[in-house]
Amino acid sequence: MVFYHFGKYILMLKAVFRKPEKMSIYKNEVFREMVDIGLGSLGIVSIISVFIGAVTTVQTAFQLTSDLIPKSIIGGITRDSTILELSPTICSLVLAGKVGSSIASQIGTMRVTEQIDALEIMGINAPGYLILPKLLGGVIMIPLLVIVAIALSITGGYLAGTASGAVSSAEFIQGLTTDFIPFTLVVAMVKALIFAFIITTVSSYQGFFTKGGALEVGAASTKAVVISCIAILVSDYVIAQLLL
């Protein structure tokens, strides 16, 4: 069963990358999806990121009880855990819920109301027209959201650390700038790209092959989120193993 779905998913991707009928229409759709996915998710990503950074700083400070360890390490830990794990992974899990369920229900509704059949009858490559703009919108905007999330997490950590007195401003900044490995940013971007691909294509697959009515659209949407989250966590581990 898993192989059946995987094969069908690969065939769907093959259809997605077929030559578009009219580039100008696809271009407009990509911009629309970029606004939907990017700007539409900026609020939730910002709120989550600030609090993730704040909590990471406060909890790290709480665990550093030894006077032998300099407090500046809090800044370093917040920076690395934010860049390597928290921002790309937590943001992507949240986006799997927000963007993924929206994609699956949107395409699923089009399937059960015969709108996809209508596209096919017109001679339009339905997977390409419906999924490619979402895929491109996702892989362009989700890494940008992750960059914003990293910046806001570190800012949140700085504010929480200094406001609570757990770490001074100078110590936090010293920790941030000491022993920084730029490659961690590359890892974060690789993760964001792969997670974006997973969120958009897995959700599209669930929506595109929905059968039935409103209940099945809801079920497809739930399945899209669950499978996307699992795939994100598995690939997170694989990327960490391969790149670090």
Place this chain on the structure above:
Amino acid sequence: MIEVKDIFKSFGDNEVLKGISADFKPGVTSLIIGSSGSGKTTLMKNMVGLHEPNSGKVFYDGRDFTAMDTHERKDIRQEIGMLFQGSALFDSMTVEKNIRFPLDMFTNESKAEKLDRVNFVLERVNLAGKNKLYPSELSGGMMKRVGIARAIAMRPKYLFCDEPNSGLDPKSSIMIDELVQEITQEYDITTVIVTHDMNSVMGIGEHILFLHQGEKWWEGSKDEITSTDNKELNDFVFATKLMETLLKK
């Protein structure tokens, strides 16, 4: 002209179509009728390529549609218009955008030319001035008429209608039937309608195909349908009290 030759279609062990053959001529409104589960919608879906037949052929003016790959089918699909049972309008687009959509995708006409075409087809279906409405703001009958307008926007050679008057009141049903028949004759389109509505059969049934349990059971016209001695067809035709009463009169 559309020729269907010996179409077989199964879903698992369930054999839905058992060797259907028929010819559908241009300028003639052809109706595929039959009770629920007789295979009429499946036959239409096989004809337009939404389903693939297990065996058999479909020819569009001599072109073997069943032997074509996706790319080759694209050309024929641009000659096909289809009205779906639920209209299948794109709900995020206005009426105008719905009708303009195939024109945007496949033609290089200017904006003004496309707008002219949209206005022309909207006028043709008696919906002039409704350009900016969304499908959710339309009644069932209006949605069907927008569906017809979208289907004829590309000047199709073949028109398929799946239960065009399901869910409509009798007056709107007649209006849709007459509209489809007028368009068929006016533009010499090969029109195939799937229905189980006897009003449509008696109103526009120039060529009728009766399916029973996946087989072609009877073929003829509305003038012949009430005088046949085919038991299954009579059971279908005279299932309603209205038809029975009319015949007695």
